Amino acid sequence: MTDSLASLTTEKRNPRTQNLDQMTVGEMLQVMNQEDRHVLDAVSEVIPQVEETVNIITEAVKKGGRLFYVGAGTSGRLGVIDASECPPTFMVPPDMVQAVMAGGDRAFLKARENAEDSEEEGAHDLEQKAVTEADVIIGITASGRTPYPIGALKYAGKIGAKTISLSCNPSSEISAFADVPIEVLVGPEVLTGSTRLKAATAHKMILNMISTTVMVQLGKVYENLMVDVHASNYKLRERAKRILMEVTDAGYKEAEQALDEAKYQVKPAIVMLESSVSLEEANARLRQHDGQLRRAIESRSI
Incomplete structure (x- = not known):
């Protein structure tokens, strides 16, 4: 040495x-x-x-x-x-x-x-x-x-x-x-x-x-939840549903339906349920606010 x-x-x-x-x-x-x-x-x-x-x-x-x-x-x-x-x-x-x-x-x-x-x-x-x-x-x-x-x-x-x-x-x-x-x-x-x-x-x-x-x-987390998780397998798809249910108070079936529509992207699914908007508008809000979920939820319709 x-x-x-x-x-x-x-x-x-x-x-x-x-x-x-x-x-x-x-x-x-x-x-x-x-x-x-x-x-x-x-x-x-x-x-x-x-x-x-x-x-x-x-x-x-x-x-x-x-x-x-x-x-x-x-x-x-x-x-x-x-x-x-x-x-x-x-x-x-x-x-x-x-x-x-x-x-x-x-x-x-x-x-x-x-x-x-x-x-x-x-x-x-x-x-x-x-x-x-x-x-x-x-x-x-x-x-x-x-x-x-x-x-x-x-x-x-x-x-x-x-x-x-x-x-x-x-x-x-x-x-x-x-x-x-x-x-x-x-x-x-x-x-x-x-x-x-x-x-x-x-x-x-x-x-x-x-x-x-x-x-x-960078807006990849909401509260302490992985809202940008890549739901690529059964475990992660179930986690995505639990996240949606936790944030929005939706039931299992409603969360599953929203995620299906959003192609299992959690953030637009949350905006859809929390703001009662379409997937198209949910994505538009997220783009407008650089992917920041909290601001997208709180923003007005565009």
Whole structure:
């Protein structure tokens, strides 16, 4: 291990787990649970930076920009998970939130650890996505020094795209290339250097926070309901009916009929029932108010 690596908090030994191999199963589980509690506090410390990130992404997406998560190994996989959930949860185009992972799609299932060592590859893979100044790039690396996402952020900065870094060490190398650096300090891991543990948990929480709050800002949520859910299977169609019944007080059959008419798009179905208007007018109201359901319901007939 080089001196630079040895100095990283994420590579240090955790004094509370130095006898991990001598613990009982129950003791190991207890100490892991106790260590995970530190993650919540660490994430709360960076909420101002996460808020700034959300505002940047929201404005960019409203203007036609896209969000890219860039990472290697566990960090890259976290980006893939979050990006892949956005289309079914919020019915957004698959290119709005994308993941770029060192080693490509194959690396999601089979680790390619050496794929992270090239800044040039990070820049090249981002260039292949035709990134522009309208887009936002989040470079994810627990250590804060992984070349692949650093190269991606350097490239993004050169072309004028907004850049965010997400790391778990103070004064991370990648932070120098970010408009908004997020350094969530979870401390040494239970298993020394295994950043799939606390570091990954913190990053997963933050990515969830970012994508969810951005989608709320974009009008994809009404109250706390997924009103833009892509009702592509039985479970999601039934969820769509429950959402309609919850918002409008309609019965099951009435909700089913409205959704059938609206081709299982929840938002126009809600406007139809809440405002007693046709599907055509419901869609017109939603277009007029940029998909914001509350304003579409409250607006007058057009």
